[in-house]
Amino acid sequence: MTHAIPRGRVWKFGDDVCGDDGIIEFAIVAAGFGKEFDEDALRAMCFRSLRPEFPDQVRQGDIVVGGRNFAHHNHVEVSVAIRASGIAVVVVESCDAGFLRRALNNGLPVMVCPGIAAAVADGAVISADPATGIVTLPSGQVLHARPFSERMVQIWQAGGTIPLLEREFAARRAAGQSQGGTA
Amino acid sequence: MPIPARSIAQKIIARAAGRDTVEVGEYVTVTPDYVACQELFWPGHKRNLDRIGVDRIPRPDKALMVIDHSTSGAMGSHHHATHRSLRDWCAAQGIENLFGPGNGLRHLVLTERGFARPGTLVFSDEGNIASIGVLGALNLPISTEVIVAIIQDANWIAVPPSARITLTGALGFGVTARDSIQAILRDSTADGRLLQCCVEFDGPGLAALTLDDRQTLLASLFHSGAYTGIMEPDALALDYVRERDQGRPWDVVRADPGAEYMTRLSYDLSAIAPMVTVPPDAHGGVPVDQVAGQRIDQASIGSCAGGRLDDLRAAARVLRGRKVAPHVTLYVTPGSRNVYVEAAREGLLEILAEAGAAVLAPGCTTCWGYQGVLNDNEVSISTQQFNYQGRNGSRSARVFLAGPYAVAAAAVAGQIVDPRPMLAEAAP
Numbered sequence: 138m139t140h141a142i143p144r145g146r147v148w149k150f151g152d153d154v155c156g157d158d159g160i161i162e163f164a165i166v167a168a169g170f171g172k173e174f175d176e177d178a179l180r181a182m183c184f185r186s187l188r189p190e191f192p193d194q195v196r197q198g199d200i201v202v203g204g205r206n207f208a209h210h211n212h213v214e215v216s217v218a219i220r221a222s223g224i225a226v227v228v229v230e231s232c233d234a235g236f237l238r239r240a241l242n243n244g245l246p247v248m249v250c251p252g253i254a255a256a257v258a259d260g261a262v263i264s265a266d267p268a269t270g271i272v273t274l275p276s277g278q279v280l281h282a283r284p285f286s287e288r289m290v291q292i293w294q295a296g297g298t299i300p301l302l303e304r305e306f307a308a309r310r311a312a313g314q315s316q317g318g319t320a
Numbered sequence: 321m322p323i324p325a326r327s328i329a330q331k332i333i334a335r336a337a338g339r340d341t342v343e344v345g346e347y348v349t350v351t352p353d354y355v356a357c358q359e360l361f362w363p364g365h366k367r368n369l370d371r372i373g374v375d376r377i378p379r380p381d382k383a384l385m386v387i388d389h390s391t392s393g394a395m396g397s398h399h400h401a402t403h404r405s406l407r408d409w410c411a412a413q414g415i416e417n418l419f420g421p422g423n424g425l426r427h428l429v430l431t432e433r434g435f436a437r438p439g440t441l442v443f444s445d446e447g448n449i450a451s452i453g454v455l456g457a458l459n460l461p462i463s464t465e466v467i468v469a470i471i472q473d474a475n476w477i478a479v480p481p482s483a484r485i486t487l488t489g490a491l492g493f494g495v496t497a498r499d500s501i502q503a504i505l506r507d508s509t510a511d512g513r514l515l516q517c518c519v520e521f522d523g524p525g526l527a528a529l530t531l532d533d534r535q536t537l538l539a540s541l542f543h544s545g546a547y548t549g550i551m552e553p554d555a556l557a558l559d560y561v562r563e564r565d566q567g568r569p570w571d572v573v574r575a576d577p578g579a580e581y582m583t584r585l586s587y588d589l590s591a592i593a594p595m596v597t598v599p600p601d602a603h604g605g606v607p608v609d610q611v612a613g614q615r616i617d618q619a620s621i622g623s624c625a626g627g628r629l630d631d632l633r634a635a636a637r638v639l640r641g642r643k644v645a646p647h648v649t650l651y652v653t654p655g656s657r658n659v660y661v662e663a664a665r666e667g668l669l670e671i672l673a674e675a676g677a678a679v680l681a682p683g684c685t686t687c688w689g690y691q692g693v694l695n696d697n698e699v700s701i702s703t704q705q706f707n708y709q710g711r712n713g714s715r716s717a718r719v720f721l722a723g724p725y726a727v728a729a730a731a732v733a734g735q736i737v738d739p740r741p742m743l744a745e746a747a748p
Contacts, residue, residue: 164710286347
């Protein structure tokens with residue numbers, strides 16, 4: 138499968154950025170748990186407590202670079218807010234496994250790439266390919282993140298786990314097969 | 321080729337993947353023994369099931385659906401509709417293990433009812449369900465993807481690296497397991513040394529802890545960025561399992577000698593003093609003396625980190641014959657119906673209620689802000705899990721975290737205090 142490699146302008150954040158109280162605002166989000174994601178509201182609050190200009194100035198295809206333990210304590214709305222803001226990929230020094238997973242599940246690839254925080258300045262243009270793990274800096278220097286598995290690439294390219302399953306189940310129904318199957 | 325030495329997580333994951341061994345970092349597809357799911361995000365799960373077009377799930381016997389976040393269909397909320405929808409879907413799918421309001425936390429439902437057993441692999445929606453590791457069961461948290469595991473009876477994971485924390489010594493007077501995990505989080509969060517790991521606890525200090533205390537350690541571990549946690553079950557744990565397994569199979573899984581650990585730490589429990597974690601960081605633990613005198617408006621005892629029988633016993637030890645300060649609201653939430661019943665039988669609920677506590681229905685309650693919402697600038701001390709700004713209402717409210725002795729003592733004093741003098745004066 139071929140895919141476009143994300144290339145975009147970097148929004149750089151520091152170490153220990155809290156997801157629920159930093160990237161989003163928990164008290165507002167918690168009231169809507171279970172309801173459809175209010176993507177407009179999530180976009181409007183995304184990163185505003187850290188970078189007030191972010192919601193207005195972020196552009197489709199921009200890249201977020203985070204420091205250590207990025208987005209700790211994150212509900213799924215954190216990932217949805219970043220994705221809905223148009224961010225193509227998040228590249229972090231480190232994060233917990235839950236963030237990586239919640240983000241991918243919602244169509245947002247997160248790459249763990251040690252060295253990225255020191256190597257990149259805010260506003261720089263970089264490319265980052267989740268499939269190969271290769272991050273290319275403005276200087277041409279290359280850093281390596283852990284590549285996604287084939288399944289993770291499929292999920293990313295489908296825009297999330299649910300859209301992928303939707304397609305796979307439809308294909309099975311069309312082929313007259315029963316439900317169930319592989320993950 | 322001989323199989324290399326493996327951690328507990330590697331062994332359990334390998335079995336669930338139908339393999340002899342799996343490598344750390346490898347992506348594998350595993351079949352769970354159970355999938356544990358709470359109700360709060362059910363409306364979203366239901367929309368996704370309908371969107372995908374799921375008619376029948378393959379293994380309704382593996383699904384554990386627990387209503388623990390919204391413990392009532394309260395006025396002004398949409399939760400009553402969620403409860404109805406979940407009940408109807410479970411009935412249609414033949415899911416028998418639906419636990420409605422009042423049954424308590426998934427964590428305790430899993431252990432108390434014989435689902436979590438040595439060697440079982442559980443996909444769940446939260447990292448704090450690592451508490452089931454007390455019985456040698458492995459929690460793999462996958463957030464809202466739990467529904468994917470229910471749909472497919474499988475899901476992918478990256479095999480986590482393992483870490484080991486060895487405990488020696490015994491907790492001193494007035495010190496709790498919560499104080500110990502606060503110390504571990506203080507030391508192990510900033511540098512990411514436990515990040516994405518399965519943390520195995522061992523050592524003579526662990527053997528001296530009650531099963532409730534061990535679950536407190538495991539439940540709070542995820543604040544360090546650890547993925548999950550587990551313990552090799554000892555005789556105490558295995559007796560607990562045998563009383564509840566209802567004939568279901570299990571197999572004790574031990575780490576191989578020579579298994580590789582990303583991090584090894586050791587803690588002398590006797591060197592730990594009462595601690596309080598200062599907001600907004602979950603790793604902001606300091607000795608209680610440093611924040612003594614801080615006036616509080618609310619105190620709460622409960623959550624997957626502090627709502628078990630030993631926690632209620634500890635609270636009652638402080639509160640027996642005392643009164644909650646007039647300006648303080650104290651909420652106490654038993655972690656499960658079983659804890660509630662046992663606390664009633666032991667007379668703990670009477671002590672807590674007479675002291676002035678509001679005893680809430682088993683569930684998450686104050687920990688996610690469902691109850692006990694804080695106003696601007698109010699201060700709470702709690703055994704709950706979270707202390708970041710806005711978790712319990714106002715962003716300017718502050719939540720200090722502590723063990724049950726310190727929370728109960730603060731409720732009485734109306735301010736944060738070292739609980740040991742009050743405990744020393746308590747009737748035996």
